[in-house]
Amino acid sequence: MYIDPAAGSLIMQAIAAAALAAASLSSRVRHKLKSVFQTLKSIALRNRGQ
Amino acid sequence: MSRKRRLKYIYPVAFAVVPVVTLAADHIGQFYMSDLLALVGVSAATTLVAWVVLCVLPWKGDRFAVGALIAFFGVFLVFYLFPLGEVVGRALPGVRQRWIVPVVAVASLIAVWRVVRRPAVLEKATVFLAVMSLILLVQASVRLGVGIARGARVIERSELARDLAQPLPMSESGPAVLEPQRDVFFILLDMYASENVLRKVFQYDNRPFLDSLVALGFTVPEVRSNYTRTILSIASILNLEHVDRIADETGPRSQDRSLGRYITENNRTVSFLKSRGYDFHFYPPLWGGLTQKNRFADFQFRPRRNLLETVLAKSSLHRRLWGATALGQFVVVTEDKYDVDSVLRSFARLRETPDEDDPLFVFAHFFVPHNPYILDENCEPAGPRGPDEGESSGLEQRRARYIAQLECVNRQVLELLPALLARSPEPIILLQSDHGTRTIREYDPAVHERVPYAQAEERHGALGAYYLPGNGDEIVPDSLTTVNLLRYVFSHYFGADLPPVSDSLFYSDGDYEYLFFPVEPAPVSQ
Numbered sequence: 001m002y003i004d005p006a007a008g009s010l011i012m013q014a015i016a017a018a019a020l021a022a023a024s025l026s027s028r029v030r031h032k033l034k035s036v037f038q039t040l041k042s043i044a045l046r047n048r049g050q
Numbered sequence: 051m052s053r054k055r056r057l058k059y060i061y062p063v064a065f066a067v068v069p070v071v072t073l074a075a076d077h078i079g080q081f082y083m084s085d086l087l088a089l090v091g092v093s094a095a096t097t098l099v100a101w102v103v104l105c106v107l108p109w110k111g112d113r114f115a116v117g118a119l120i121a122f123f124g125v126f127l128v129f130y131l132f133p134l135g136e137v138v139g140r141a142l143p144g145v146r147q148r149w150i151v152p153v154v155a156v157a158s159l160i161a162v163w164r165v166v167r168r169p170a171v172l173e174k175a176t177v178f179l180a181v182m183s184l185i186l187l188v189q190a191s192v193r194l195g196v197g198i199a200r201g202a203r204v205i206e207r208s209e210l211a212r213d214l215a216q217p218l219p220m221s222e223s224g225p226a227v228l229e230p231q232r233d234v235f236f237i238l239l240d241m242y243a244s245e246n247v248l249r250k251v252f253q254y255d256n257r258p259f260l261d262s263l264v265a266l267g268f269t270v271p272e273v274r275s276n277y278t279r280t281i282l283s284i285a286s287i288l289n290l291e292h293v294d295r296i297a298d299e300t301g302p303r304s305q306d307r308s309l310g311r312y313i314t315e316n317n318r319t320v321s322f323l324k325s326r327g328y329d330f331h332f333y334p335p336l337w338g339g340l341t342q343k344n345r346f347a348d349f350q351f352r353p354r355r356n357l358l359e360t361v362l363a364k365s366s367l368h369r370r371l372w373g374a375t376a377l378g379q380f381v382v383v384t385e386d387k388y389d390v391d392s393v394l395r396s397f398a399r400l401r402e403t404p405d406e407d408d409p410l411f412v413f414a415h416f417f418v419p420h421n422p423y424i425l426d427e428n429c430e431p432a433g434p435r436g437p438d439e440g441e442s443s444g445l446e447q448r449r450a451r452y453i454a455q456l457e458c459v460n461r462q463v464l465e466l467l468p469a470l471l472a473r474s475p476e477p478i479i480l481l482q483s484d485h486g487t488r489t490i491r492e493y494d495p496a497v498h499e500r501v502p503y504a505q506a507e508e509r510h511g512a513l514g515a516y517y518l519p520g521n522g523d524e525i526v527p528d529s530l531t532t533v534n535l536l537r538y539v540f541s542h543y544f545g546a547d548l549p550p551v552s553d554s555l556f557y558s559d560g561d562y563e564y565l566f567f568p569v570e571p572a573p574v575s576q
Contacts, residue, residue: 008140009072010069010073010129010130010133010374011130011137013189014068014182014186017182017186018182020185021179021181021182022178025177025178025181
C-alpha cells in the first residue's frame with residue numbers, strides 16, 4: 001500500500017490538537033490561565049493608578 | 051436546544067475537511083485551488099449528510115451527541131485509521147502492520163460504544179472533540195495559507211524565474227535556412243524509456259517501432275533526460291536551460307512545487323513562438339498537477355468532459371487522498387476508465403488538428419506509458435490494477451504491463467503521424483520522453499555513497515525521435531540530452547543564437563525531487 005508522507009503529518013497534527021484540547025479543557029490549566037490573566041490585569045491597574 | 055449549542059455537534063465535518071487541507075498543505079504547488087475546493091466540498095457535504103441522517107435516528111439520550119460521535123467514528127475509519135496504522139507501524143517495527151488497522155478499528159468501536167452508553171462521558175467527549183476539531187482545522191488552514199504564501203514569495207524572489215523571462219538571444223545572421231513557418235508538434239510521452247533501456251532492463255526490442263519512425267523520415271538519436279523527475283525535465287526542455295538552481299531557491303528537501311510549476315507554465319518556448327505569430331494548442335494529461343493548465347493556450351483540450359467527470363476522474367490531490375486513506379483500500383477505482391478515455395480522445399483530437407491561418411505550436415503531454423497501467427497492447431482497458439509502483443513485489447507483472455502500455459502508445463503514435471505529416475508545409479514533430487523508467491531500486495542513501503550507474507542509466511534513458519524537415523535532421527547530433535533539443539531546433543529554424551549547454555545529469559528520486567544524488571561513474575566498458 002502506498003502511504004503518502006502527509007499521512008504522518010496528519011496524525012502528528014491530530015496528536016498535537018488532542019493535547020492542546022485536553023490542556024485547554026483541564027480545570028487546573030484553566031484556573032492557572034485565569035490567575036495569570038488576573039495578575040496581569042491587577043499589575044496593569046496598579047500601574048495606571050501610579 | 052439553541053442553534054449555538056447545537057453547533058458543537060458538527061465537529062465530524064471539521065474532522066473530515068482536515069485531511070484534505072493537510073494533504074494540500076504538504077503538497078504546495080502540486081494541486082489547483084479548484085481541485086482543493088471540490089474535495090473539501092465533497093468531503094464536508096458527505097459528512098454533513100451522514101451526520102444529519104444519524105441525528106434524526108431515535109437514539110437513547112442526546113441524539114445529536116450520539117449521531118455526531120458515530121459520524122466522527124465513520125470519518126475516523128475513512129481518513130485517519132490507515133495513516134494512524136502507518137505511524138504506529140513505523141513506531142513499532144516488530145508489530146505486523148496488517149494487524150494494527152483492525153486492532154485499532156475494534157478498539158475504537160468499543161470506545162465509542164462505551165462512551166455512547168454514559169451520558170456524562172458523552173457530553174465531555176463531545177466538547178473535547180469539538181475543541182480538538184477546531185484546533186486541527188485552524189492548524190491545517192494556517193499551514194496551508196503559510197505554504198501558499200511562501201510558494202508565492204519563492205517565485206517572486208526567484209532569480210531563475212527572472213532569468214528565464216528574458217527573451218531568447220537571436221543570431222545576427224538570421225536562420226540557417228529560410229523556412230516557411232511550420233507547425234511544431236511537441237508530443238511528450240511520460241516515462242517512455244530509450245531503446246537501450248528497453249533492451250537491457252525489459253529485454254524488449256523496440257526496434258520495429260523505431261524503424262517505422264525512421265521509414266517516415268524521423269531521426270532517432272540516443273537521448274538522455276537531464277533530470278529524472280517530470281517537473282524538472284519539462285521545465286528545462288521548454289525553457290531551453292538547466293533548472294537545477296531551483297534546488298537552492300526552493301530548498302532541496304522542499305515539497306513545494308510552486309516555482310517548478312510557474313516556470314513550466316511561463317516557459318520560453320511558448321513566449322518565443324507566440325512572439326513569432328504562433329498559436330499555442332495545449333493537451334494536458336487528466337492528472338499530474340504540474341502541466342494541467344496553461345493560461346497562454348489559445349486552445350486547451352479538456353480531458354474531462356463534464357462536471358460528473360470532474361468529480362469522478364480524480365485530480366492529483368484526489369489520488370493522493372485516495373492512496374493515503376481507507377478510500378483506496380475499499381472503494382473501487384473509478385478513474386481508470388476516464389484516464390483511458392482522455393488518452394485516446396487526446397490522440398484522436400490531435401489527428402484532427404485543424405489547419406489555421408497562423409502556424410501552430412502544439413504541446414501534448416501524455417501520461418503514458420507512465421503508470422498506472424491502464425491500457426493493454428491493443429489500447430483496450432487493461433483491467434484490474436496490478437501491484438502498485440511503490441511496492442517491491444510484482445516487478446515482472448509491472449514490467450509486462452508497462453510494455454503492453456508502451457505498445458499501445460506506439461500504435462497510437464503510428465496512427466497519428468500520417469495525419470500530421472500530411473499537413474502543409476510539413477510540420478516539425480518532436481516525440482520526446484521526460485525520463486526513463488524506475489525498476490532498478492538499489493540505491494539507499496543510508497548505505498550507498500552514490501546511485502549505482504545502472505539505476506541512473508535506466509532513469510535518464512529517454513525516447514527521442516524527431517521529424518525535422520528541410521534538412522533539420524543534420525543539426526541534431528547522434529547523442530544529446532533533452533535540455534538542448536529545442537536549442538538545436540530554434541537555432542536552425544528560427545535563427546536563435548543558442549549554442550548547446552552542458553549535458554549534465556541530475557538524479558533525484560523519492561519524495562525530494564530537488565535533492566540531487568551523486569551517481570557512480572560509468573563502467574569503463576560502457
